[in-house]
Amino acid sequence: MFDLRELSSRVVAAPMAGGPTTPELVVAAASAGGVGQLAAGYLTPDKVRADIAAVRAAGTEVFGVNIFVPEPEPVNSENLARYRAELVPYARSLGVTLPDVDDLGDDDDHFEAKIRLVCDERVPLVSFAFGCPRPEVVDELRRHGCSVGVTVTTAADAETAGQAGADWLCVQGPDAGGHRSVFDRRTNPPTQPLDELIGEVVGRVPLPVVAAGGISTPARAEKVRSLGPVAVQVGTVLLRTGEAGTKPAHAAALVDPDRTETVVTWAFSGRPARALRNLFTDRFSDAAVAEYPAVNTLTGGIRRAASNDPDGINLWAGSGFGDAAEESAVDTISRLG
Ligand SMILES: Cc1cc2nc3c(=O)[nH]c(=O)nc-3n(C[C@H](O)[C@H](O)[C@H](O)COP(=O)(O)O)c2cc1C
Structure with a gap:
């Protein structure tokens, strides 16, 4: 099973559903020594299968797929x-x-079919957002060689993920762009600063941590990794890269001085x-x-x-949106690694 501690560049390209993540972005992350994740959210299983095939056709074997956990409350x-x-x-x-x-x-975004797909495809990393998958789902993925990550925004949710059998955690702080991965959509997302949250999670759950949220400069990436995480996960800073599929209006807004x-x-x-x-x-x-x-x-x-x-x-954006550069994602990720 792939272990995130083996990355030569300790950077994970965030899965960004809705267009920004492309197979090319995932391939670029790997060629910079990091790892990328396809965003299965909102897509049909057939489209996800085609994206997995495109990543593999480019010679990239280590990558992830991110899946949304269905809502427990109607x-x-x-x-x-x-x-x-x-x-x-x-x-x-x-x-x-x-x-x-x-x-x-209450659409479940083809949850079961996506789980079957990533098992059949033996995808090296499978991460979840919006909740914690049931322990039986985690077991099934692990039996197929998938390393399972769960995105959390509190230390309590990190403990839940640990108990469900997760292999690693994505710890998401309040500065993150896009959806906050709260397990209960009706709660206000926590505002505990990322560095403090990392400390609490690392002290309570003995799993490798990937830290996310507002990380957009090499100095900040290095500081965050020094607190214990095996890698940083970045999203917003990749939105203007050549490999991202961000809508032109979104990419332009990130550098609009009025915003x-x-x-x-x-x-x-x-x-x-x-x-x-x-x-x-x-x-x-x-x-x-x-x-x-x-x-x-x-x-x-x-x-x-x-x-x-x-x-x-x-216009999903984290607090570091001002650092999103128009360049190759290979350069962005190499700089942050
Ligand atoms: C445009 C966009 C789409 C996102 N889509 C997803 C997603 O599909 N799944 C997921 O787990 N996280 C998603 N995220 C959140 C990222 O995984 C990550 O937590 C966030 O990008 C980190 O903060 P940053 O944007 O400041 O780097 C998205 C973020 C952005 C900016």
């Missing part, structure tokens, strides 16, 4: 209907008809996520409801219609 239709009503005028202004609340179910602030919002997906502040977050964050994945589907049409408008899409 969505609340009343909350959803209330938020839908808030969105209607804006959707109409874009010519978008929002789906009916009754059509927004100086990130916020944590439930407005796009119904789960808390850090994004550059824009008109959408200003207008809808207060009204948003914690009803993932239904809110993600609900806003999908709006986001597609506004895909070229930085004020209408989710």
Whole structure:
């Protein structure tokens, strides 16, 4: 089984669902001596299988696949209907008809099929976001040679992951871009600084740690690794690299001098996520409801219609967004390693 301590460059390219992670980005991470992870979130199992094949066809054997754990709590239709009503005028202004609340179910993002796929493919690293997989799932993955990682935002969740049999932890701090990996979508994501959280996790759970959140410079990466983690995981700093599939409006917004602030919002997906502040977050964050994945589907049409408008899409970004350079990911990862 692959051990993260074997990396020559102690950097993990974050799985970034929704387009930014491509097979090319995963291959670039490996060629810089680190490791990349495909983002299976929102994709069909067939698409994930094709992405795995593309990574392998480029000669990269060590890589990961990241999967979203389904929500334990069903969505609340009343909350959803209330938020839908808030969105209607804006959707109409874009010519978008929002789906009916009754059509927004508790989609599990093909969880079981994705588990079967990564087992069949014997993917070296399999990581999870949004929760902890059941111990039987972890066992099954390990029997197929997959090293299992669970993303946590608290020391208590790290203990849960350890008890479920995880091989390693991704410890995500409050500065992280994109979704915060809280197990309960309705809780406010913890604000405990990353360095403190690492100390608590390392003291309580004897597993290798990959640390994530706001890491965007070599000095910061080195400091974080000196606290015990075997590697740092970076996402935002890769968003402008040539290998990333970031939407042009998103990549441009990261260097727009008028965008100086990130916020944590439930407005796009119904789960808390850090994004550059824009008109959408200003207008809808207060009204948003914690009803993932239904809110993600609900806003999908709006986001597609506004895909070229930085004020209408989710501009996921961590606090280090100012360091995202337009260059090859091989250079970014080599610098941070
Ligand atoms: C655009 C974007 C998409 C993301 N998608 C995922 C994902 O699919 N799965 C996951 O575990 N983490 C995801 N994350 C979070 C990263 O794994 C990681 O925690 C975060 O990028 C670290 O903070 P940084 O962005 O400041 O480097 C995403 C982050 C970004 C910026």
